[in-house]
Amino acid sequence: MANRERNKKILLELVKQPDNSRCADCGAPEPDWASYKLGIFVCLNCSGVHRSLSSHVKSIRLDFWEDKLVECPQGAVDSCEIREEGVHRRD
Numbered sequence: 836m837a838n839r840e841r842n843k844k845i846l847l848e849l850v851k852q853p854d855n856s857r858c859a860d861c862g863a864p865e866p867d868w869a870s871y872k873l874g875i876f877v878c879l880n881c882s883g884v885h886r887s888l889s890s891h892v893k894s895i896r897l898d899f900w901e902d903k904l905v906e907c908p909q910g911a912v913d914s915c916e917i918r919e920e921g922v923h924r925r926d
C-alpha cells in the first residue's frame with residue numbers, strides 16, 4: 836500500500852532541489868505540480884498545458900501519489916523517459 840505521507844514528503848524534498856525549484860517550462864518559482872511521466876516539476880499554469888497534452892500531471896501537495904509514481908521523478912534521470920532534451924536545459 837502506498838504511503839501517502841512519505842511520498843508527499845519525498846516530493847516536497849525533491850521540489851527544493853535546485854533543478855526542480857523552478858517550473859521546468861516557464862521558470863516560475865516553487866512549482867506545485869509534477870509530471871510523473873516526464874519527471875519534471877511545473878507551475879499551475881503549465882500543468883494545465885501538460886494536462887491538455889495528455890501528459891500526466893498531479894499536484895504535489897493535493898494529489899495522492901502512489902509509490903511507483905514517486906520513484907519515477909526521484910530517479911527520473913536514470914529510470915524514466917526523461918532523457919528527451921529540454922528538461923533541465925535552460926540555455
Ligand SMILES: [Zn+2]
Pocket residue numbers: 858859860861862863877878879880881882
Ligand atoms: Zn510554468
